[in-house]
Structures are given as C-alpha cells and as structure tokens.
Amino acid sequence: MTINTNPVIEVKNLYYSYNNQTNIINGINFKVNEGEFVGLLGPNGAGKTTLFNIISGILPFYKGSVSIFNKNLKKMNYKERANIIGVVPQESTSNFNFKNIDIVLMSRICKKPQFANEDQNDYKIALNAMKLTKTDHLAKKGYMEISGGEKQRVIIAQAIAQETKILLLDEPTSNLDINFQIEIMQMISKISKNSNITIVGIFHDMNIAAQYSDRIILISDGKIFAEGLPSEVLTPYNIKSVYNANVIVEKNPFTNKIFIIPYYNDHCLPLSPEKRKKIHVIAGGGSGSYLFNILVRDGHKLSTCILSSIDTDTRTALRLGIEMVKSDHHIALEEESIRKNEDLICKSDIVVVGRVLFGEINYSNLESVKKALKLKKEVYFIDGKNFKKRDFTGGKASQLYTELLKMGAKEIETEEEFVLFLRNKDISVTNNNKETINLNNNKIFLDAQAIIN
Amino acid sequence: MTNSVIDFSSKKLKKVTKIKEFKNINSKIIYYTIIAFVILFLLILVASSIGAAKVPLNETFKLTLNGIPLIKNFIDISNISSTNKTIIQNIRLPRVFLSVLVGMALSGVGVMYQGLFRNPMADPYIIGVSSGASLAASLAILMGFSKGIGSISSIVAAAFAGALLSSFLVFNLARNRKGYINILQLILSGIAVGALLNAGTSFIMILSNKEQLQAVVFWMMGSFTSSLWIKVKVIGPIIILGLSGLFFYTKDLNAITLGEVRAKQLGINVEYMKNMIIILCSLVVAAAVSVTGIIGFVGLVVPHMLRIIVGPDNRVLLPVSAIGGGIVLLVADTLARNIAEPREIPVGIITALIGAPFFIYLLKKAKNNY
Numbered sequence: 001m002t003i004n005t006n007p008v009i010e011v012k013n014l015y016y017s018y019n020n021q022t023n024i025i026n027g028i029n030f031k032v033n034e035g036e037f038v039g040l041l042g043p044n045g046a047g048k049t050t051l052f053n054i055i056s057g058i059l060p061f062y063k064g065s066v067s068i069f070n071k072n073l074k075k076m077n078y079k080e081r082a083n084i085i086g087v088v089p090q091e092s093t094s095n096f097n098f099k100n101i102d103i104v105l106m107s108r109i110c111k112k113p114q115f116a117n118e119d120q121n122d123y124k125i126a127l128n129a130m131k132l133t134k135t136d137h138l139a140k141k142g143y144m145e146i147s148g149g150e151k152q153r154v155i156i157a158q159a160i161a162q163e164t165k166i167l168l169l170d171e172p173t174s175n176l177d178i179n180f181q182i183e184i185m186q187m188i189s190k191i192s193k194n195s196n197i198t199i200v201g202i203f204h205d206m207n208i209a210a211q212y213s214d215r216i217i218l219i220s221d222g223k224i225f226a227e228g229l230p231s232e233v234l235t236p237y238n239i240k241s242v243y244n245a246n247v248i249v250e251k252n253p254f255t256n257k258i259f260i261i262p263y264y265n266d267h268c269l270p271l272s273p274e275k276r277k278k279i280h281v282i283a284g285g286g287s288g289s290y291l292f293n294i295l296v297r298d299g300h301k302l303s304t305c306i307l308s309s310i311d312t313d314t315r316t317a318l319r320l321g322i323e324m325v326k327s328d329h330h331i332a333l334e335e336e337s338i339r340k341n342e343d344l345i346c347k348s349d350i351v352v353v354g355r356v357l358f359g360e361i362n363y364s365n366l367e368s369v370k371k372a373l374k375l376k377k378e379v380y381f382i383d384g385k386n387f388k389k390r391d392f393t394g395g396k397a398s399q400l401y402t403e404l405l406k407m408g409a410k411e412i413e414t415e416e417e418f419v420l421f422l423r424n425k426d427i428s429v430t431n432n433n434k435e436t437i438n439l440n441n442n443k444i445f446l447d448a449q450a451i452i453n
Numbered sequence: 454m455t456n457s458v459i460d461f462s463s464k465k466l467k468k469v470t471k472i473k474e475f476k477n478i479n480s481k482i483i484y485y486t487i488i489a490f491v492i493l494f495l496l497i498l499v500a501s502s503i504g505a506a507k508v509p510l511n512e513t514f515k516l517t518l519n520g521i522p523l524i525k526n527f528i529d530i531s532n533i534s535s536t537n538k539t540i541i542q543n544i545r546l547p548r549v550f551l552s553v554l555v556g557m558a559l560s561g562v563g564v565m566y567q568g569l570f571r572n573p574m575a576d577p578y579i580i581g582v583s584s585g586a587s588l589a590a591s592l593a594i595l596m597g598f599s600k601g602i603g604s605i606s607s608i609v610a611a612a613f614a615g616a617l618l619s620s621f622l623v624f625n626l627a628r629n630r631k632g633y634i635n636i637l638q639l640i641l642s643g644i645a646v647g648a649l650l651n652a653g654t655s656f657i658m659i660l661s662n663k664e665q666l667q668a669v670v671f672w673m674m675g676s677f678t679s680s681l682w683i684k685v686k687v688i689g690p691i692i693i694l695g696l697s698g699l700f701f702y703t704k705d706l707n708a709i710t711l712g713e714v715r716a717k718q719l720g721i722n723v724e725y726m727k728n729m730i731i732i733l734c735s736l737v738v739a740a741a742v743s744v745t746g747i748i749g750f751v752g753l754v755v756p757h758m759l760r761i762i763v764g765p766d767n768r769v770l771l772p773v774s775a776i777g778g779g780i781v782l783l784v785a786d787t788l789a790r791n792i793a794e795p796r797e798i799p800v801g802i803i804t805a806l807i808g809a810p811f812f813i814y815l816l817k818k819a820k821n822n823y
Binding site for chain 1: 474478479568573701704705707711712714715717718719721722760764766768
C-alpha cells in the first residue's frame, strides 16, 4: 500500500436503488488513496458496475456522499468530471464505422471548448495512447472492422488519451487473449506507478486482481464483504461465502503473489448462514483432506489440530485457508502448540475426528478431544467402530476413546454421513444424545451417493 | 530460426502511423462543403432554366445571378422580357429555393436523428412530426380556411403548428421525471402518437368531400406547387438557423456512437444535447413539412449515401448531407414538374420511386459501411 494517505475517492454511506425498493448499493464506505491500485471484486449482480456508474457520474441520484479529490461529485459538471475520471467500460459497440483514431480522439472532446475541434497535439496524444495498447497500426481502420479484443484495446487507448488522474476499469481484459491480458495490465500498472494515477478495477479474474492490486475490496449484495491485502481477502472461505466457488489458494513461486485455482467437483450451494458451523477437525496423515474438502464446500468454517509441516493434510489445509497449528517438531512435545490447539477448539462449535492413525506422535491431538468434551462441545468420530485398527499406541488410545464415548462423544460411520448430518441438523434440538442418523432413509442415502460422486 | 520469423512478422505488423497521414478535420469540413455547394449552385442554374415555358439559358443565368446581392450590380437584365422575368424570378426560383431548403432540412435532420438514435434507419419523421402535420393540414382543408395568417396560407400555418405539437407531445411522453429522455421510449411514443394522429387524419378524410379529399391526398404526397417567395422567406431562416444550431452539437453527437453511457463518461452533457437536438430538429422538420407535405426517403437515403463518401463524422456529414439533400430534392422536383408535362407529379412519388430502389442497392452493396 502507498504511504501517501491522501484520499482521492471517498465514498460514505452510499445507497442506490434502481426501483426504489431493493438497494443495489446498500451502505458502502471506502477510500482510495492517490496512486493506489484497488481491485473491486464480487459476484455478478453484487453492484460493482453500479458503483462505477455512480462514481463516474452516470447515475447522479444516489444517497450518501462521493468526493473526488475532496470535492463533492454532485457539484462537478460533465466536463470537469471527465477531466478527472476516465473509465474503461466492459465493452463498447459502435453503430457507425468511425476510424479508430477518431474513436480515440473522442476522449479529447472534454479537453476543448464546445466549438473547437481536435488539433495536432490531440492527434499526437491519441496516437501515443494507441501505441501503448498496440493499436496504432489500426488507426486508419474502421472500428466496426476490428475484432472484439482490438476494440477493447482501442477503448483502453481512448481512456488513456483522456489523461485523467483516476481510471476506473470495468473488466478491462475480458476480451483479450492471455498475452494481451498480461501486456495491458502491466502497461496500466506501469502508467499508474509512473504518473501516480489512481486505479480502481473490476475484475472477474481473481488472479489478475491479486497480481496487480495493492488492495482488494470484495463486494457482496451491495455491501463490502471484506477489504485488505489480496492475500487477506482472497481466502477460500471468503470466496466460498461470496461466490460459492470451491477454490484453493497457492503462492505463485515466481512473483510471490497468491493465485487462486478453482476445482470442480460437484457444485452445491453453501448452507444458510445459521446452519454453517465452526468445526475443528482432528486430522493427520492424509485422513483429513477429503473431510476438509466436503466440509468447506458446504460453507463451514474449519480449523484443524496440530499437524506436522510435512503432512499431506497440512498442504490441503493451507490451500483451503483452514486455520491450523503447524509444527516442525515432535508434536507431543510442544506445550505451545497444544495450547494453541486448545484455543482453536474453544472457538469451534463441533469437533470431528477423522480416520486418523494415532501413535505417540499425535496422541496429544486425541487428548485435546477430552478438553473439548469438558467444554461441552459436540464431538464426533468418523468410523469410530474401527478405532482399534487405527490405534498404534498399544491400547492407550483405545482406552481414551472408550472414556471419550462415555463422556458424550458420538460415532458416525462415514464422512458423507457427517456432512449430511450437519445439513439436516435442526438447531433447536442439538444438545443431547438422542440424535440418531437414519441410515435407511433412502433420500439421505442418495444424497450421500451424490457427494461421493 | 524462430527469432527471425518473429522479427519478420513484427516488422510487417508494426507499420508506424504518423500524424501527418491524418487530414485535419476543419479542412475536411471546408473541402467537402465547398464541393457540395458548388454542385448545388450549378444545379440551381440548370434547374431554373428547365421547364414548360422555354426561357433562353443565358437569360435564366442572368436572372438567377441577379438574385445574389453582390454580383447583382454586374448583371444587366434590362433587355429580358418581363414575362420571362416573372417566370424565372417569381415562379421557378422560389420553387427551386424551396425544394433546396426542404431537402436540406430533411437530410440534415436525418443525419442528426440517425446519430442520436444510433440507428441508420431513423428518418426525420420518426417522432411523429408528419402525422401531426397531416392531421392539422387536413383539418384546415376540411374547415376550408381560405384566408391565412398574414400572407401564409392557413394550411401551412396549421401544418407547422400540428408538427410542433405532435413532436412536443412525443418528446414529453419520452421524458421521465428527472428530465431524461429514453431514446427507445421516444421512438415507441412516436409510433404510438403517429398511429393515433393518423387515425384522426383518416377519419377526416372520410368526412371530406371529393375536392377536399384530393387536396388532402395531394398534400400528403408532398409537392412544391404554389411555391412563393413568402414561403421561402418564412421557412428559410428557421431551417438555416436550425441547421446551424445543430452543427454545434455534431462533435458531441459523434461520441454517441459508443452509446450514451460512454458519451457521458467522455464528458458530454448527453441529456442537454439530446434535448437541444430534438427541439431544433422538430422545428426544422416542422418548417419543411408545413410547406411541402410529406416527402419520404430523402432524409433516409442521402445521409446514407454520403456517409459512404465522407465517412461517419457528423461534423462533415451534417453540412454535406444538408447540401446533398438540397441537391437531391432539387433534381427530384425538376423531374416532377417536367417528366409528365403538362401534368405535375407529386415530388414525394419521385423521391420514393428513385429513393427506395437506390436504398436497396446501397444496403446490398455496402453492408458494413454505415
């Protein structure tokens, strides 16, 4: 983030509705500093383009305040505003075959008095802008004769030729091939840094947003859902909550920036917020990866126990943005790790133990379950019937397991059943032992099949 | 190996474009306008010498040039017979000028509406001007108002008022509470109001007797018979001033090609511009339609044709199309009064007869050029 904290765009308590009934923009507050590159993300219909249209003066009848360089937007006239804010729209079509140079020159209208036409200087600026977007060879061609990607680059050149201090980009690279996506974004990023131009960009490609943005604002249902550094905002949990997309987040080894990979197993909606739980998963040795995956998919917020840094489950947990206690040493020996693990248990609603093989190394994870039961947390063991087969402590773990069952821990046959159990769980009757899972219920069985597939 | 291929292609692709290659817009406007104007001037001389009464060519030239203030002093018309003088100066010249003015009005407004509606199919009558004028004119014919206001006939005055009223109605129907005009609503309101007013006109035609019916039909076909200087003097300033006013908005109108939203982003006061263009256009069309009735296709075909020659830039297209429309209607009217001598054909029939096939030809030929 830039050190300069002079707000260029300041939005306060912004509300907007198209039909006076539902608010498209529902109370938004944010600031953008000079020279900053802010990525505006959110699902379709979240209100991103509406927000842009308000800031660029297309929709003047909003509630709240928008200031540009400390000046009220409503008090600016068209020309004044166009001299400060430039916009790159999603796409622009023309019904008449203007030459591309003439299209670019249209952004010079706001620089001139009403009756003055463009001069040599304007041509020079327009051509330079076209050189930046690699469209100068198209200058004499008609706008209707070029491809969609070329049109987008011509419009970007048009916005650059407008020479504004603020540039709003509405999916500037949606029509571009991968080469131009990178080239255009790098060019925009470069002119932003060189000329101290403030940029706010709407992106659907989270990786482009993460790569170039100093800051990300994530919008959902007309409100700001999260705001901060790309790595803080673009977490699998946030993305699942806002987009209902299953992703894993990794670090790009070349740029040290995060990148997001969607994965496509069956697509299901996250549960309603009141059904989503904070679940602490006892995992290890690869036993948790599948459980993580299917729980995250339903929108639950997960944490996990102490895991060795070389464990497969550690890798999965990091990619899915699951909070965990990482240990580089012998797990059982670390007092601090145990304490951290217990903290995570305290914060959770439910503790679930996967098909973990328990040995001396991870025995403390099982011990922590005892703590959970003392805190009156619900505890479930996946495939508890076969617990003995996974006991490599010489009976110590099995003994503890029996004790835990007595204290109120419950057994559940498979991971899928646990997921379905959470889905169908009626919150009003959660706190006693009478819950049983009807395994013979055909519907649940079919649902379970669907999850497995 | 691969490198050399890349270098080769990039050299070929990167044709450096230089500023000098682009024509200055101001000189382009002047260049095309002067060419169009010279053609118009020559055609005025020719058209005024063609007609039923045979007037020698040199006499026509002299009489026509005599009308121009500065050149007047150098032209000697003393030895021309007074009959010829009357034919040229009081019958043909007002008619020539009237047809030129109306042609200018129709295709000038055609350019503006096509640009504003982002649709090359828009014509000057699109927002219901013609139906308002027709209703009012036929009402005036039915009522048999013979006396006019001053020396303008009542039909002309009624048609002008009707045209303005109907476009005012459509204009207001398309405006929302915030004063913004929705173009789609404007077109649809134009269609609705047009249908309503046309029904009124049809009803009046049923009520009228044979003579009145003929007069109404003849008026609606459009014609320049009974052209008088007074008509030129009244509608001339409206059309010329209206078109000059419209010229100031042509630069902003160019940006509308990318859509109203984009034009606003580029700093154009779109709502104000729309209001001004529609008001000025309505005035200009009302003036044209009031003196000649409805003349189709000029406002549609001429801007099309010229867009292919001069390009879509409205700053060039408006003056060139206006003059071009004057030329086309002048030629059409000269044909109308001469091909079926001594009978006269309504000029609207000529423009449609020539315009429609030509329009189809243009559509087939230049699919991507508008």
